[in-house]
Amino acid sequence: MCGPGDRHAERLRGTRRHGRPGGAGHRSGPGHHRYSGFYGTDLEATLRRLGTTSLIVTGCTTSVCVESTIRDAFFRDYLPVLLADCTSEPLGRANHEASLAVIEHNLGWVSDSKSLLAALTPVP
Template sequence: MTIEAKPEPIRIDLGKCAVLVIDMQNDFGAKGGMFNRAGIDISPIERAVAPTMRAVAAARSAAMPIVYLKMQHTADLANAGRFAAPHWIKHKPLGVGETVVSPDGRPSRVLVEDTWNTDILPSLTPIEGDVIVPKHRYSGFFETNLDGILRDRGIEYLVVTGCTTSICVESTIRDAMFRDYHCLLLEDCTGEPIANDSPRSNHEASLLTVQLLFGWVSNSAQFVKALAG
């Protein structure tokens, strides 16, 4: 199929295409999650949920694989980086590893696997047949089996959704491009709190970077339309 996109339309082989849903989990997009507890505005991520639901539903109807990436660390935080490593330094102020109480009253931990905090947002809960890939750095390809999963399925095209646009989404797209995947980012299916109230947001800057040098940019309406056609 051909999808209208920037900087030009992109033709995608449906039999070689998968959808990535990056980090659409409670810690980033839900009340009581890590971002919300830290006073970070999660509304850009919340706005991306409904378009992502429509894109994922359309992709499932077309029998496209759906791959969820989840940002999480082991309970002992062994994969969070050594003490004073940059990843640890940047995440410690956000409370990574701290014990908290989830909105439903259960004990949980910030950005730790097998807890409410790292569960996928309820409206985007994976179904049987979807693939879930845990990750512990911004890029979905760093020390994960994502590349192997995609190669085994013959995937060459990635339709990318998730959060946040300029961090985990852009990091994953960069690594995908280095591995020769064709990436189509759906701009309304991603959100970015950083500089959201600035004249030009990080979200907008990442969209421009992607369409110029790393892939293509479209939206959920164009994606759904192309699949219907």
Template structure:
């Protein structure tokens, strides 16, 4: 029997059934949110992403108490970059400036590679480490649906609603939201659990622009406390 929980959202309230809802944790990995990771080495400010750890942690605690499916994604590539496109592919070109594949020494002293799987760089930030029962999707493009098993996993669990957290709002989060919408999943993006890098030369961010586009045509946006409160009320009522 389905249980619909309604939460305040933009542009209007939205509901979800916990038994058919997954929490998406998009690319909360060392390369994006930690000192010594890819963004930090490129001179970008990772503080906005690092600040997501606490609110996402609170949301995941509530989600696990209520048995919601939790899906982590990691953007990562083969060590030889064979899955990053040809030398003239846009994905490869855009990542050259971020030194994709470069050998580095991680902050803990071990050898690593930028944006390469099975390394420190692409590991999930320790405070958000996946737990038994969580799913982890490895992806080699921005969208978590592109050439992955994500859609098969969600449909096997009869999931119809995705609650989004992670980084960055305008790239990997929005790319996945768009692909999810095309597949008829209901998407709820949490404003306080997503973030964008800030361009140092302009101090501008695409975060709000992405939220506006999502609210207009691709889904809904909400605050994490609204989801946590709804899950808490549901647990007490049950």
């Protein structure tokens, strides 16, 4: 889950902020988010309150934000389903493919948007 202010989301818009967590130029404090959508957010509390057990995951930077969120979901006993055609990887196709393999073999399911829509379409 990359949101406003996330350095990867900014890079995709062409306004990259320099610095890594803990490195020179890194900004921390209020409003700073980590790679996982679970870290420092109320996402887990919201999902538990709603009785959610499965997550459909999309996002930018498959090998960083998306994979981090899926790992945290798996560690919290959710079933994450990644829609491979609804993610992107500015760090290279090899990183994207490696993350898909790790997720599919260890952390959840990998599918695509067409298959999801077909599964959700009522049968007449």
